[in-house]
Amino acid sequence: MAIHFSEAELKGRRERACRAMAADGLDGLLIFRQESMFYLTGYDTFGFVYFQCLYLGADGDMFLLTRAPDLRQARHTSVIEEIHVWVDREGVNPARELRDLLHQRRLSGKKLGVEWESYGLTAANGRRLDHALDGFCDLEDASTLVSRLRLVKSAAELDYVRRAAELADEAYDRALDLAGPGADEGAILAAMQGAVFEGGGDYAGNEFIIGSGPDALLCRYKSGRRRLDARDQLTLEWAGVYRHYHAAMMNTFLIGAVSDAHRALHAAAREAILECEAALKPGNSMSDVFMAHARVLDAHGLKDHRMNACGYAMGTCFAPNWMDWPMFYEGNPVELKPGMTFFIHIIIANSDDGLAMTLGRSSIVGESGAEVLSKRPLDLVVR
Amino acid sequence: MAIHFSEAELKGRRERACRAMAADGLDGLLIFRQESMFYLTGYDTFGFVYFQCLYLGADGDMFLLTRAPDLRQARHTSVIEEIHVWVDREGVNPARELRDLLHQRRLSGKKLGVEWESYGLTAANGRRLDHALDGFCDLEDASTLVSRLRLVKSAAELDYVRRAAELADEAYDRALDLAGPGADEGAILAAMQGAVFEGGGDYAGNEFIIGSGPDALLCRYKSGRRRLDARDQLTLEWAGVYRHYHAAMMNTFLIGAVSDAHRALHAAAREAILECEAALKPGNSMSDVFMAHARVLDAHGLKDHRMNACGYAMGTCFAPNWMDWPMFYEGNPVELKPGMTFFIHIIIANSDDGLAMTLGRSSIVGESGAEVLSKRPLDLVVR
CATH class of the missing domain: 3.40.350.10 (Creatinase/prolidase N-terminal domain)
Structure with missing residues (x-):
């Protein structure tokens, strides 16, 4: 068995x-x-x-x-x-x-x-x-x-969550290796999913998300791959998964060059995720984390370009959905406790100028604050 | 768009x-x-x-x-x-x-x-x-x-189905390359899924199935990979998927050696799938195909070790399920028509002696009979 x-x-x-x-x-x-x-x-x-x-x-x-x-x-x-x-x-x-x-x-x-x-x-x-x-x-x-x-994980479950996070970091490394002008989205997806399987991991509850050009503003999987342009943006959302335990990540890589506008979006996203992680501590509510996200992005003038939710619990989700209960949105009263694990994502998408920027990673709620699971930096990625 | x-x-x-x-x-x-x-x-x-x-x-x-x-x-x-x-x-x-x-x-x-x-x-x-x-x-x-x-496909849809079938064959080739004593299931899964993504394909509606040893008798995905033994059996069910159109395949590879018992199961499975494909023609019902499957396997004394269904329609399924409506089971009256596409699978699993044998591939119903999509042989695979 x-x-x-x-x-x-x-x-x-x-x-x-x-x-x-x-x-x-x-x-x-x-x-x-x-x-x-x-x-x-x-x-x-x-x-x-x-x-x-x-x-x-x-x-x-x-x-x-x-x-x-x-x-x-x-x-x-x-x-x-x-x-x-x-x-x-x-x-x-x-x-x-x-x-x-x-x-x-x-x-x-x-x-x-x-x-x-x-x-x-x-x-x-x-x-x-x-x-x-x-x-x-x-x-x-x-x-x-x-x-x-299921929301508060046992020690044995947290071991699986930490292994899932290692697989997520390995998938990130593979994407970083391949991304660049002319790179094929399909090859990047194969490499990322391959890192998880080769590490003994599982399919995620939903598809990894990959989109570039105008579709870098999307946050769902869709059929149809393309090659990256000389100057491009590539949005990725993926999860390391081990024994069905998820540790998700999200990032938008810039290809070829960076504009000041993109740099400003990244600075806002980075500030927002750090503020959310600071709010991710026992006694706070799900709503408190969402409000940190909203406060930072709205202060950067991004209210019209952010989401109404900024993440959700991570657990043993099966298809078609890795978004476990509950979600970070305004007014959600669920109280944070040690041993809970969450994915926080900052998604900024401006359809007016066609720019996207995302940052996301998973954390365990510790006794006094967030234990961030990814070992990779939050720096702006340019390939 | x-x-x-x-x-x-x-x-x-x-x-x-x-x-x-x-x-x-x-x-x-x-x-x-x-x-x-x-x-x-x-x-x-x-x-x-x-x-x-x-x-x-x-x-x-x-x-x-x-x-x-x-x-x-x-x-x-x-x-x-x-x-x-x-x-x-x-x-x-x-x-x-x-x-x-x-x-x-x-x-x-x-x-x-x-x-x-x-x-x-x-x-x-x-x-x-x-x-x-x-x-x-x-x-x-x-x-x-x-x-x-959706059941009867247009010419444009059939183009996607045929491309999906090519991706399924490429995944088969990758599995064949890697399978053998000591091979890692995770590496095989990565290679098969990678073939589909690198070819511009999509995630399938459900996970690819991989199981060896006693778990070669299973026909669902589960967490937990292993290495193949010196003598082993490896059951794989996968689909090439293009623009969400599926073309599934199934096979049980034998590793290291073949017993007469396994050889007999393969002969029965091969005869059964060919009989089902012969029944896959306009005017016949879904039940007719199932009954061909049952007749062959029952004549081989395998009534207690077969399934109550032997496949289903292939189409644009989304997670969590690539099994499109309708299914081949006894009494299903849906009539076959040109342009429909189906996956026929023969699954034999004997828990008494621990042996598994499977064969499966997809076909388009043509004007006068089945157009089998896979270009690979139905021969017993031993690695």
């Missing part, structure tokens, strides 16, 4: 989840987030793309309902002992099979939490679930019950 | 979608599947991880509601002209903003189709949508309306 934590650590996590259920008056939890399944049992798959549910009772009782291709996957990667399989056929409704399993457990009339906020539970399957359980038991949203537990 | 099809082709697709709506008695469509957005407008993003909806009226009227980071993404990659942005803040409900936009369009009391079966619409957001539109208009499942149109 390829389980990346001790069985005792996994058991401790399940016990904390059971206590959280009890505190919320829940008799059990219907788990659809792959992140939660990985956290509680080690179960590692993308089989959540079809209907799949892990049941965990407040009493510790547990079973998985999944498709045949994931039966062995669960056996090889998790501590789950009871696995039920539903079979593809016209008109099949796995939600009804789930109800039958819950019925056998005498859970009729009980109150169950559900992870409705999950890519592993499409709205279509959510409706099937609602219909199948209507009148059978009471359902209540518990989408963040496990996510809240 | 980086749009990979002519505006005329995109317009033709939207017109066909509008006709399909009219035929189904729908006044408009609430689109949440990124595949549908890409197909109809070129829009290329992973921003669907948050609430995002493309509205297309049966009259051709169209707007997008998304978050700020995707405003520029939509402008750079799509023909969408009207873009509305919702802003992250505590208690925000973008579904209500969507209702207001629909209300301005005088769509009160109308009948709208919804893509409920979409990773871009979690059950939580589906519930918000239901509540926001309750009593405002009638909703009806239209999850496959655009998927059905």
Whole structure:
């Protein structure tokens, strides 16, 4: 079995989840987030793309309902002992099979939490679930019950986060080596992703982002690579990932030459990320970090060219999204605590003059402040 | 703008979608599947991880509601002209903003189709949508309306599929070069993914699958790489991807030596894939292809070691899943037509003796039969 934590650590996590259920008056939890399944049992798959549910009772009782291709996957990667399989056929409704399993457990009339906020539970399957359980038991949203537990990392998890950060730095080095006039974006992407895989790392929860020229202002992946111009700008956002733990970074390299305007944007971005990292300490809120970002950029006259969010938690995210809960935005009350890990990104994009500048790196919240994970400088990169 | 099809082709697709709506008695469509957005407008993003909806009226009227980071993404990659942005803040409900936009369009009391079966619409957001539109208009499942149109590819799309298949073959060659006793799985994965990126290709809708030793029996990605033993088995499933069009392949390489048992499994897998490809012709159903797979493997005494499905359509899938609609399983009535593209995989996994054998490749359905896309042989690979 390829389980990346001790069985005792996994058991401790399940016990904390059971206590959280009890505190919320829940008799059990219907788990659809792959992140939660990985956290509680080690179960590692993308089989959540079809209907799949892990049941965990407040009493510790547990079973998985999944498709045949994931039966062995669960056996090889998790501590789950009871696995039920539903079979593809016209008109099949796995939600009804789930109800039958819950019925056998005498859970009729009980109150169950559900992870409705999950890519592993499409709205279509959510409706099937609602219909199948209507009148059978009471359902209540518990989408963040496990996510809240995942937020503060254990020592073993932080080891993986630090290894992920090393892989992110190695990907940065590869990009730095290749970037320059005439360089091919596809070759840069291959080298960066290769650094992570060759270091034993994993795919990230979403695609690495690469864009140059006018598309350096974008902050999503898109199809279509190009070669860098003699004078250009190249925006990259990537993550080192180890055992599914992420450590993201972001940077905009300037190619060929630097204008004063770009230099000024970099100075603002650098000041902003340092101010955010200064605010990243126990007792502060997520909103405090966002407000540091906004204060600096707005003072530089960049209010119209910044984002409404400046980062988010880093954790064991699965596709299609490495942005873990919660996010840095105005008014987010979640309090920072030691052992949390975050990615802070400063994104400045001015569509009027076509200039982009970004800076981003990940940190662990320590007892008194941020432990920045990247060993690379924040200096302006010109190739 | 980086749009990979002519505006005329995109317009033709939207017109066909509008006709399909009219035929189904729908006044408009609430689109949440990124595949549908890409197909109809070129829009290329992973921003669907948050609430995002493309509205297309049966009259051709169209707007997008998304978050700020995707405003520029939509402008750079799509023909969408009207873009509305919702802003992250505590208690925000973008579904209500969507209702207001629909209300301005005088769509009160109308009948709208919804893509409920979409990773871009979690059950939580589906519930918000239901509540926001309750009593405002009638909703009806239209999850496959655009998927059905996507199934038969145009000449321009088939060009991309063929390029994707070349990238898949190049990834195969890289794996063949590196595989052997002592080889590192991580290096193999880096080389395969690198071949796709260096060729101008894209990330696949899900992770490439790599597993050796006992994990060669798995058919999902998982974290944790190892080195191949002196005698080993290595299962790989990967896709060349170009402009998001996929051409998948699958193979199990034997390392160091071959047993008679493995040889027999390969012979069965080879016979099965050829029989499936013979069944892949216009007029046959998806079920016919599955039954060819089952007939061959069952005759080889492998009924207990095969899957309940043997492949699926290939198309422009986004994360977390490259398995496009529909799938080859018993009883699936969807009829095969020229221009459809499919991945057929034969997966044999025997947990009793720990042996795995797989073979898979993609084909276009031609006027009279399958056009197999890979140029590589189906021979047993021993390294």
